[in-house]
Amino acid sequence: MARKKITVVGAGFVGATLAQRLAELELGDVVLVDIPQTEGMPAGKALDIMESGPIYGYDSRVTGATSYEPTRGSELVVITAGIPRKPGMSRDDLLNTNAGIVRQVTESVVRVSPDAILIVVSNPLDAMCLVALRASKFPKHRVIGMAGVLDSARMRSFIAEALQVSVENVHAMVLGGHGDTMVPLPRFSTVSGIPITELLSKDKIEAINRRTRDGGAEIVNLLKTGSAYYAPSASVAEMVESILKDKNKVLPCAAYLEGEYGVDGVYLGVPAKLGARGVVEVLQLNLSVEERIELQKSAAAVKESCQVLGAAARSS
Ligand code: APR
Numbered sequence: 001m002a003r004k005k006i007t008v009v010g011a012g013f014v015g016a017t018l019a020q021r022l023a024e025l026e027l028g029d030v031v032l033v034d035i036p037q038t039e040g041m042p043a044g045k046a047l048d049i050m051e052s053g054p055i056y057g058y059d060s061r062v063t064g065a066t067s068y069e070p071t072r073g074s075e076l077v078v079i080t081a082g083i084p085r086k087p088g089m090s091r092d093d094l095l096n097t098n099a100g101i102v103r104q105v106t107e108s109v110v111r112v113s114p115d116a117i118l119i120v121v122s123n124p125l126d127a128m129c130l131v132a133l134r135a136s137k138f139p140k141h142r143v144i145g146m147a148g149v150l151d152s153a154r155m156r157s158f159i160a161e162a163l164q165v166s167v168e169n170v171h172a173m174v175l176g177g178h179g180d181t182m183v184p185l186p187r188f189s190t191v192s193g194i195p196i197t198e199l200l201s202k203d204k205i206e207a208i209n210r211r212t213r214d215g216g217a218e219i220v221n222l223l224k225t226g227s228a229y230y231a232p233s234a235s236v237a238e239m240v241e242s243i244l245k246d247k248n249k250v251l252p253c254a255a256y257l258e259g260e261y262g263v264d265g266v267y268l269g270v271p272a273k274l275g276a277r278g279v280v281e282v283l284q285l286n287l288s289v290e291e292r293i294e295l296q297k298s299a300a301a302v303k304e305s306c307q308v309l310g311a312a313a314r315s316s
Contacts, residue, residue: 003060004028004244007071007113009105010080011042011064013229014121014236018078020049021237023060027244031074034081036066072112076243078236079132081105082122084227085220091124091179092305099309102128106135117278118143119239120254121232125178126302127309129254129267140256141278147178148252148269149235150228154215155184158208163199165191173285174212174252175269176298182269183294184209188285239274246276255279262292263299266306 006022008015011034019030030049034042042064049062063070071077082098085091102122109116118136120143122128129145136143151174160167169192176183186205189196196205211218219228242249253272257263260282261270273280287295 004076005031005071005074006240006244007031007033007074007077007109007116008080009033009077009109010082010122011038011045012080013084013226014232015078015080016045016049017229018080018233018236019046019062020052021233022240023049023053023058023062024056025237025241026058026060027237027240028075029061030063031071032062032064033068033071034064034066038066040064042066068108068112071109074109074113074116076119076240077109077113077116078119078121078240079105079109079128080121082128085123085216086226087221087224089220091216092308094123095127095305095308098122098124098128099131102131103135106132110136110138116142117243119236120145121236123178123227124305126254126267126269127305129256130306131309133256133267140258141280143256144239144272144274144279145178145254145267145269146232146236146239147182147254148174148271149238150232151178151182151184151212151215151269152252153231153235155189155208155212158211159189159191159196159200162204162208163191163196173271175271175285176295177268177302178254179298179301180213181294181298181301182213183291183298184212185285185287185291187288187291242274243276243278248273248275248280250274250283253279255282257282257299260284261287261295261299263296266299266302268295268299268302 046062046064152172155172173185173188271283
């Protein structure tokens with residue numbers, strides 16, 4: 001049986017690292033695409049990744065392209081194209097530039113892969129998902145955003161560090177928009193099933209929540225020339241695996257909401273079951289009044305950035 005074809009658009013830090021991870025996991029053959037001005041760059045990176053195959057023991061084919069014909073018939077397309085943040089920039093500062101890029105990329109990929117599932121990574125994430133949904137005209141379950149897996153992974157790292165336990169024992173839930181209004185949920189974050197609210201003081205939990213919210217900026221400030229890519233690419237790889245292997249993992253993802261959590265017409269981070277169809281189901285957590293209010297605030301912030309784009313969604 002032929003291997004599945006996965007396209008990664010944007011052969012920059014996130015895209016190229018993702019291509020490497022997908023190849024190492026042997027999730028399919030990978031086509032790495034960038035703009036024509038980058039000339040041989042995507043092909044060069046792809047070849048370099050392929051040549052690691054004999055050492056790591058994978059047979060995935062990795063190729064690079066500066067046009068979309070080689071991506072024809074992809075089962076899954078990950079969009080990482082865009083510009084990343086610089087110190088002092090919020091994700092929303094990227095809004096207009098990346099919206100134009102994501103729209104053009106989406107139109108190009110769906111022309112040759114009309115049945116694909118799209119995973120959007122470009123920021124500001126929630127607004128870019130809506131741009132991709134509109135441009136693709138795909139059903140909502142086939143356009144998904146990567147944010148919650150990353151934000152939760154950051155929170156898991158901080159919890160594991162605070163309690164000196166293995167990251168493998170830690171689960172965390174971060175909902176809402178991928179920005180300053182994201183909603184870490186300590187009640188739903190656990191160490192071997194024990195909520196962290198029983199293991200850590202209020203102050204320590206608040207510090208973890210804050211560091212989680214600022215997790216992207218912390219890295220931007222250290223790097224100075226770009227944004228995070230190791231944990232983001234690892235997060236996408238987990239989503240791709242759940243979809244292509246039809247595992248139905250429950251992962252926090254940006255999904256298009258139509259009434260869930262009292263939110264309508266925007267993308268927002270919620271726990272979603274990811275399987276062969278894409279988003280198989282959005283799970284509804286029993287939130288407290290305060291948690292619900294925080295989520296509503298986050299939805300309002302996302303809606304505002306979508307309205308700036310003129311992609312105004314229906315009001316909730
Ligand atoms: N089509 C294809 N590729 C494009 C396009 C386009 N229209 N426009 C830009 N690109 C490419 C760039 O040429 C570059 O190689 O997208 C790549 C982006 O790579 P980086 O600048 O290294 O950025 P990266 O760190 O990978 O982040 C990409 O992911 O996490 C988000 O905020 C981040 O929006 C940013 C995106």
